[in-house]
Amino acid sequence: MNKYPERTDVVIVGSGAAGSLMAVKLSKSGKKVIILEAGPIRKPGDLISSQIHARRLKWSGEPVEETGAQPIGNVFNSGYGTGGSALHHYGVWPRLHAEDFKVKSLYGRALDWPITYDDLRPSYDQIQQEVGISGDKAREIWRPDGADYPLPPVPVFQQGEIIAGGFKKLGKSISPLPLALNSRDYKDRPACLWDGWCDAGCPTGALANPLALYLPQTEKQGGKIIHNATVSRILTDDGGKKAIGVIYHADDGTEITQMAHMVILAAFAVQTPRLLLNSADGGLANRSGLVGANIMSHAAATVYGLFNEEMEPYMGATGGQLLNQDSYDHKDKRTKGFGSYQWMIAQAVKPNDLLGFGGTNPALFGPKLTEFMQQAAQHFGGMTGCVEDLPVQENRITLSSDKDKYGIPLPTADHASHKDSYALWQAAKEEGTEIFKAAGATHIWNGPLGPMHIMGGTIMGDKAEKSVTNSYGQCHDIDNLFIAGPGLFPTCGGVNPTFTVHALTLRSSKYILKNWPAIT
Amino acid sequence: MPGARAAGLSHYIDHQLSSRDNLLILRYLRVKPPFDGFYSSALTAFEQAVRKRYNKNPGELAQGEMSEFITSIMQKNPEGWAKSGEDAPPAPFFYFVLRSDAIDVTYGTMAAFDSLDIPYMAHIEPDHAWESRRE
Incomplete structure (x- = not known):
């Protein structure tokens, strides 16, 4: 059965960080916006404080085949349902640095962004005021210039204090971790309770996720979100130069054609290229041949330790309490490899799950595991390095020969770290181990390389033959087809992507509104 | 994992496998659902490898033998594992998954947090439905 609802101004695919922000800005200016979300509806009351229940928020759509030496971890890193992956993100919101935008120009490798930090700085500043970031600009000595954080820094608990001692002993700097969590009440949203349930989704609204912020505002302004809506194709006019809508499948299998003046793909870095590749022979908006290429994922360098002190490892935010970016600028000055990384220090941790302390040392079993669990509950400390992943064109999303229930080819994600990124990950682990020794850890160990965040796949750039979109996410080949989200990143730096996703999306929304008649 | 049986490990896995909304950690680990075959093939492989090495069923192993066998599967497939069927997952991977399931069911609940003196702060x-069925 087919349905053809009324044409709308804008159809947005995906309700995560980028989709929800784009929706609120466009609907506020009077555009009729429909968001199509593949997953189910989520409400604050669904965000149960449990690492087992938290898995419900992760990707559970059709499977993504992952290949390569360092797979991207699609399920853990993606979201499914209202708010997408931003619903379970940890709210670590540092800015990219100026040199992240000019890696090719400065070092003759990787890629440049088509914009500079200064182009994005006003958007970073506006977003942090809207959302509320807790931090301390003066102590965050590595941070590029911009407005002060609107909220005071997050508290430091025992775990943070003790690990900070290691950094200080080695002459390294630390600052409060900039978090999109309220350190005090802010704009009708309450302060965080520092209970460490971020991964399960924050039902109080203290953490800036789409349910707490932009989606309710969108609906209030008349925007509409349709759940369980799996988009299979972007429709274009006969010449293929203009997007005219999308086809999606409702949960009952009904095929619906939603016509629109503008199509915005905000379906994250795997599903957005999948959609483009499935929408035309050779892929839509794919003159460059780069749709799907340059998929990146930060390498997580984990350092764990047991300490004699009471650490209170359950207190704080899942993202951490403190930050170090001493190994960020001057990407060519690392002991090994090339690139940037930061330490997120003293993350609140639970006993179970992929990031729980019980999983950190798989060699332990039986009574030794019991003994470890009891000791770690009070004496565990940890920190994670967010290590830059250099873009590699062969790391890419392609279409599989397998198909989903609607007959759409499944995506395959192939990813292997650049050798210099892998070497940088090793260097980070070594540095982290020395820091934990200096902090007085009695036992220290590391985890394997874990994929963290997914970026790239539809990169932006100046030239149509070397990128998929311009700096606003506007496809080079189709003026009224936009992409929003981390898929636009040509390089990923060594910081968490969500703040930059917001800044880029805000900038794009202003461009769209300013140029609406010409674009549509 | 001491305590996993009493905490209802087998009920937990059965419950999740029969749920439409399966919450096993296996979701994260690049295994295509449904997951029933993962567990059944691995358990068959486990049993056959134990028989090959000790000429006993797994339940008959002494504690020392079980520890020795578990240590042997952490890094590679033990002898007898490969013959159990081509679909069986690698032994080290099965060990990691089952260990994670055991930690989930033993330490992932409010009562377990309390036993570790960790404030749950929910x-x-x-509501963990499998808990009502534990032994």
Whole structure:
């Protein structure tokens, strides 16, 4: 059965960080916006404080085949349902640095962004005021210039204090971790309770996720979100130069054609290229041949330790309490490899799950595991390095020969770290181990390389033959087809992507509104 | 994992496998659902490898033998594992998954947090349906 609802101004695919922000800005200016979300509806009351229940928020759509030496971890890193992956993100919101935008120009490798930090700085500043970031600009000595954080820094608990001692002993700097969590009440949203349930989704609204912020505002302004809506194709006019809508499948299998003046793909870095590749022979908006290429994922360098002190490892935010970016600028000055990384220090941790302390040392079993669990509950400390992943064109999303229930080819994600990124990950682990020794850890160990965040796949750039979109996410080949989200990143730096996703999306929304008649 | 049986490990896995909304950690680990075959093939492989090495069923192993066998599967497939069927997952991977399941069921509940002296601090308390069926 087919349905053809009324044409709308804008159809947005995906309700995560980028989709929800784009929706609120466009609907506020009077555009009729429909968001199509593949997953189910989520409400604050669904965000149960449990690492087992938290898995419900992760990707559970059709499977993504992952290949390569360092797979991207699609399920853990993606979201499914209202708010997408931003619903379970940890709210670590540092800015990219100026040199992240000019890696090719400065070092003759990787890629440049088509914009500079200064182009994005006003958007970073506006977003942090809207959302509320807790931090301390003066102590965050590595941070590029911009407005002060609107909220005071997050508290430091025992775990943070003790690990900070290691950094200080080695002459390294630390600052409060900039978090999109309220350190005090802010704009009708309450302060965080520092209970460490971020991964399960924050039902109080203290953490800036789409349910707490932009989606309710969108609906209030008349925007509409349709759940369980799996988009299979972007429709274009006969010449293929203009997007005219999308086809999606409702949960009952009904095929619906939603016509629109503008199509915005905000379906994250795997599903957005999948959609483009499935929408035309050779892929839509794919003159460059780069749709799907340059998929990146930060390498997580984990350092764990047991300490004699009471650490209170359950207190704080899942993202951490403190930050170090001493190994960020001057990407060519690392002991090994090339690139940037930061330490997120003293993350609140639970006993179970992929990031729980019980999983950190798989060699332990039986009574030794019991003994470890009891000791770690009070004496565990940890920190994670967010290590830059250099873009590699062969790391890419392609279409599989397998198909989903609607007959759409499944995506395959192939990813292997650049050798210099892998070497940088090793260097980070070594540095982290020395820091934990200096902090007085009695036992220290590391985890394997874990994929963290997914970026790239539809990169932006100046030239149509070397990128998929311009700096606003506007496809080079189709003026009224936009992409929003981390898929636009040509390089990923060594910081968490969500703040930059917001800044880029805000900038794009202003461009769209300013140029609406010409674009549509 | 001491305590996993009493905490209802087998009920937990059965419950999740029979749920439409399966919450096993296996979701994260690049295994295509449904997951029933993962567990059944691995358990068959486990049993056959134990028989090959000790000429006993797994339940008959002494504690020392079980520890020795578990240590042997952490890094590679033990002898007898490969013959159990081509679909069986690698032994080290099965070990990691089952160990994680055991930690989930033993330490992932409010009562377990309490036993570790960790404040649970729930915003919304979980209801773990499998708990009512534990031994």
